[in-house]
Amino acid sequence: MKSIDIIQNEIIDDFNMFDDWIQKYEYLIELGKDLPLLNSAYKIEDNLIKGCQSQVWLHAEKKNDTIIFTADSDAIMTKGIIALLIRVLSHHSPQEIAESKLNFIAEIGITDQLSPTRANGLVSMIKQMKIYAVALNN
Amino acid sequence: MMLNIENIRAQFPILAQQIHGKNLVYLDNGATTQKPISVINAITNYYKNENSNVHRGVHFLSGLATKKLEKTRNAVKKFIGARYNHEIIFTKGATDSINLVANGYSTLLKKGDEIIISELEHHSNIVPWQICCENCGASLKIIPIKDNGELDMDCFYNMISKNTKIVAISHISNTLGTVNPVEKIISKAHELGAKVLIDGAQATTHVNLNMIDLDADYYVFSAHKMYGPTGVGVLYGKEEALNSLPVYQGGGEMIKDVSFKKTTYAPLPHKFEAGTPNIAGIIALNEAITFVLKLGIENIYNYERELLEYATNEILKIKGVVIYGNSKNKTGIISFNIDGIHPYDIGVIIDKFGVAIRTGHHCTQPLMERFKIPGTARISFAVYNTIEEINICIEAIKKAKSMLV
Ligand SMILES: Cc1ncc(COP(=O)(O)O)c(C=O)c1O
Numbered sequence: 374m375k376s377i378d379i380i381q382n383e384i385i386d387d388f389n390m391f392d393d394w395i396q397k398y399e400y401l402i403e404l405g406k407d408l409p410l411l412n413s414a415y416k417i418e419d420n421l422i423k424g425c426q427s428q429v430w431l432h433a434e435k436k437n438d439t440i441i442f443t444a445d446s447d448a449i450m451t452k453g454i455i456a457l458l459i460r461v462l463s464h465h466s467p468q469e470i471a472e473s474k475l476n477f478i479a480e481i482g483i484t485d486q487l488s489p490t491r492a493n494g495l496v497s498m499i500k501q502m503k504i505y506a507v508a509l510n511n
Numbered sequence: 512m513m514l515n516i517e518n519i520r521a522q523f524p525i526l527a528q529q530i531h532g533k534n535l536v537y538l539d540n541g542a543t544t545q546k547p548i549s550v551i552n553a554i555t556n557y558y559k560n561e562n563s564n565v566h567r568g569v570h571f572l573s574g575l576a577t578k579k580l581e582k583t584r585n586a587v588k589k590f591i592g593a594r595y596n597h598e599i600i601f602t603k604g605a606t607d608s609i610n611l612v613a614n615g616y617s618t619l620l621k622k623g624d625e626i627i628i629s630e631l632e633h634h635s636n637i638v639p640w641q642i643c644c645e646n647c648g649a650s651l652k653i654i655p656i657k658d659n660g661e662l663d664m665d666c667f668y669n670m671i672s673k674n675t676k677i678v679a680i681s682h683i684s685n686t687l688g689t690v691n692p693v694e695k696i697i698s699k700a701h702e703l704g705a706k707v708l709i710d711g712a713q714a715t716t717h718v719n720l721n722m723i724d725l726d727a728d729y730y731v732f733s734a735h736k737m738y739g740p741t742g743v744g745v746l747y748g749k750e751e752a753l754n755s756l757p758v759y760q761g762g763g764e765m766i767k768d769v770s771f772k773k774t775t776y777a778p779l780p781h782k783f784e785a786g787t788p789n790i791a792g793i794i795a796l797n798e799a800i801t802f803v804l805k806l807g808i809e810n811i812y813n814y815e816r817e818l819l820e821y822a823t824n825e826i827l828k829i830k831g832v833v834i835y836g837n838s839k840n841k842t843g844i845i846s847f848n849i850d851g852i853h854p855y856d857i858g859v860i861i862d863k864f865g866v867a868i869r870t871g872h873h874c875t876q877p878l879m880e881r882f883k884i885p886g887t888a889r890i891s892f893a894v895y896n897t898i899e900e901i902n903i904c905i906e907a908i909k910k911a912k913s914m915l916v
Binding site: 448 | 871885
């Protein structure tokens with residue numbers, strides 16, 4: 374598995390190909406639409422992340438010492454963001470996830486969309502992913 | 512009278528701004544309106560030339576600040592047609608005003624007493640009453656709404672009884688725009704001996720207010736939704752209604768005499784104005800009232816109705832659009848969804864076109880539950896909005912839709 378930082382750099386490169394925000398948003402929407410479905414058994418209150426304007430369900434499980442995330446949201450842009458977070462953090466060890474520094478968000482040039490405001494719940498999502506990683510680390 | 516919108520727009524410095532390289536189209540006026548230069552100047556002028564504490568000093572500036580603050584009280588009294596200046600209490604906002612009254616009622620009510628609110632209330636007119644009920648054992652009754660966003664008045668007439676002690680209802684729904692039949696509610700409540708609080712947060716620039724005619728016991732609103740500053744609100748109460756409430760916060764200004772044996776309280780309005788108020792904001796509220804009165808509330812209402820009708824027609828041309836709140840009696844608010852699209856997605860995309868609207872539950876979660884939706888996108892007008900801006904907004908929504916489906 375590639376390191377978290379290498380994946381982040383790949384994402385930054387991907388977004389650098391786009392000329393304007395419309396292309397970036399369209400890409401994000403595409404990622405959202407392509408995000409694998411979350412097993413409906415996991416779309417439960419317990420997996421809801423608080424603090425988002427849209428509903429976000431996040432599920433984590435441990436497999437061979439790495440954490441696998443799956444998620445869903447009722448808003449497609451939010452789903453696109455989750456898709457990126459999953460691409461960066463999933464399949465890594467709890468320790469790598471807990472210690473990761475996510476700089477790609479600031480770098481990909483859609484910071485007003487991805488800025489850590491309460492409305493999009495980005496901060497809550499990252500926090501919850503790290504909490505899962507720590508919780509599943511034994 | 513025809514309003515000169517260009518002239519009005521010129522008074523709002525923020526409207527000249529560019530957002531993401533596009534002209535700002537500000538359609539989130541239900542959340543807060545922008546401020547005309549006269550209001551902004553009143554605030555800076557206060558801090559530059561007049562700053563001083565009120566009701567305390569014997570010196571010149573303190574006297575000046577006090578006089579200006581009391582002038583606003585007088586202006587508010589006239590603006591809402593109250594009997595006395597001391598029926599006007601300055602607060603932090605509509606929320607603060609409701610909390611003041613609800614807190615008082617938690618000492619006046621007991622188990623078996625009932626409070627009536629409605630399904631379309633803002634959280635600010637729900638939660639304080641829930642807290643009140645928790646504290647005193649009274650129970651909360653909810654007037655349901657009909658599919659078109661109007662209160663189900665038959666239910667209200669069935670629900671209200673001798674046990675009802677207070678009815679708290681918004682004048683205009685911030686999510687649906689519905690103008691509620693507050694006159695009918697007030698007269699029915701009074702018949703049965705209940706008091707009425709009207710949440711006028713969305714109403715002050717749309718309805719000519721006269722407290723004596725309306726006969727509400729309490730009426731609350733926020734300055735920032737009527738072209739005034741944030742952090743200032745009004746609690747109007749009939750003299751006897753205010754006097755029946757216990758003191759809310761203790762501190763300076765609200766006392767007559769303080770001793771460790773017994774403290775006595777100042778008469779109205781100071782009884783409810785503990786601590787140094789938002790003096791600059793209160794003074795600036797006077798300018799906001801002047802601004803509104805100069806244009807004329809009826810003219811503002813009529814102009815916004817024109818915008819509402821135009822925008823409603825245009826938005827309904829977009830396939831899949833559903834509008835929530837279709838009362839004939841509504842103000843310039845359009846809450847909508849597009850089939851299969853989350854309102855949040857619309858909001859973040861049209862923001863990129865410089866268009867500011869609100870998405871989400873608008874602090875009315877029970878209402879969202881009623882319609883079984885996670886939220887809506889809401890367009891809300893002010894007097895400076897134009898048909899051209901609506902066109903930009905509609906185009907942006909169309910573009911967002913094409914990106915999202
Ligand atoms: C109907 C209604 N009531 C109460 C409030 C609360 O106003 P404030 O936040 O200014 O106290 C609002 C503001 O959104 C409102 O629209």
